[in-house]
Amino acid sequence: MTPLRDDVRSRILAASLELLNEGGVGALSMREVARRAGVSHQAPYHHFADREAILAELVKDGFSQLHAYEARASEQSPPGAERITAIGIAYVSFALDQPALFQLMFRRELVELQKFPQTEEIADEAFNVPHAAVAEACGKSMDACMPEMLACWSMVHGLATLILEGKLDHQLGPGREARDACVREVMSLYSRQRYGEHSKT
Amino acid sequence: MTPLRDDVRSRILAASLELLNEGGVGALSMREVARRAGVSHQAPYHHFADREAILAELVKDGFSQLHAYEARASEQSPPGAERITAIGIAYVSFALDQPALFQLMFRRELVELQKFPQTEEIADEAFNVPHAAVAEACGKSMDACMPEMLACWSMVHGLATLILEGKLDHQLGPGREARDACVREVMSLYSRQRYGEHSKT
């Protein structure tokens, strides 16, 4: 009942997220987190088993954010190619909005999802949104359209990764608009040609 | 002239690669490298400015290996969809053969390519192989087919990344054959539908 009860815990998570966004995963050290939260360097271990458990908590929130991005895109677009494009753009937009968090979510060396069933479950929910959209566009069952789904997911995830790791800086400019335009172009190029034309853009 | 002259340097690189392959990037610490090379913990700094410089050297070799994988695939297949498929499979094969090295090559926080022009140049060579293949299949210039190239590269890179990070363990089995089969399927699904049918597989 007392909001003070979990005060330290939430301050720790807040400080973690702050550090993550400021300097990436490398800047997120347990001791610095504790320092920012104004507690001793050992206090975090009373709320989390180890560093990985804290990261898993951030990752959980990350996947639920990703799910929200995708769900909104899915609802606001008609089924078929256009919906796939929209979800793909949402996926990359999330990655660009939360680069450090996105990287954290896909680093097994930092957090092994299998150890955190709650986090894994939310991750699966996020993966289901594009999967369902692809199945609908293909007119196949979720299982039957696995290759299509993998192709789609891979492309979107690869695009996000390459942009974040700066591998496309040479091709694209540094600005956010150029990146968004590129994502839109690649996505619509992909899904239009695969799932049929759509009028958008 | 004396082969002993660079003995320490090459032993350091060998030890680095060994550690990288044994336990990933996290296991590669300067002190452990020095220990394995049989020198003091400061010796590496007489041959490399810092940790990043050692990693850059490994990355350089990684990109030249990747280039070799791609070049061989390109030569052994006819231009068009089939060549793109082959190069894509080669790309992912490299990633699966050298997982730790592949990850290292695409982590800007670990090695910023711009700081190492030699490494960057070899990386560009590696990226040019698929780029040329896509341009040929499209019948456009290298510049004009940038979106197609990005779509292709993103998909292949994303597939490699997702497999390595274990995100497809649930969909695929753990075995290498299942992965190879999946890669083949996704790749040919992609390039066949985009660049026309080909008889293979």
Place this chain on the structure above:
DNA sequence: CAGGGGAACTAGACACTGTCAAGCCGGAGT
């Protein structure tokens, strides 16, 4: 109203890391 118990938190220590600073040492150049 004691008093016991346990949770939240602190403090100290350990082994480890990357890197700076100083010293040793042997061979090359003048």
Place this chain on the structure above:
DNA sequence: ACTCCGGCTTGACAGTGTCTAGTTCCCCTG
């Protein structure tokens, strides 16, 4: 013969994650 210098070693420092041992304080029971 003497100096210089690059390759290497040793020592130190601040920083890390985490184990262990206290300390403090609130709640629950008798």
